[in-house]
Amino acid sequence: MHTHTLAQVAAHMPHDGWGGGPGWFIVFPILWFLLAVAIVFLVARGARRRFRNGPPWAHHATAGPNPVAILGERYARGEIDETEYRSRLDVLRSSTPPAADAG
Known part of the structure; x- marks a missing residue:
């Protein structure tokens, strides 16, 4: 039986390509x-x-039809006159909603 040193065994082991050091x-x-x-x-x-x-999250808050655009379409079709258009437009652009009429 032959005895080999560790260095001799390591020298004869197959090389698998990963021996890059x-x-x-x-x-x-x-x-x-x-x-x-x-x-x-x-x-x-x-x-x-x-x-x-x-x-x-900002897109969900503005979902739905634009009320100013709807008002403009109604004015363009002649459903409302200029006085009513301007009055409603001022209400839409104001920061507080209008008070409900009592009578």
């Missing part, structure tokens, strides 16, 4: 870092695109 200890963390940077970049870019027209 200690360089892989540097390359893998760099690759993980680049992957993390790419993910953060893509998430930030998507958020910027979604917020381009304002925050998403």
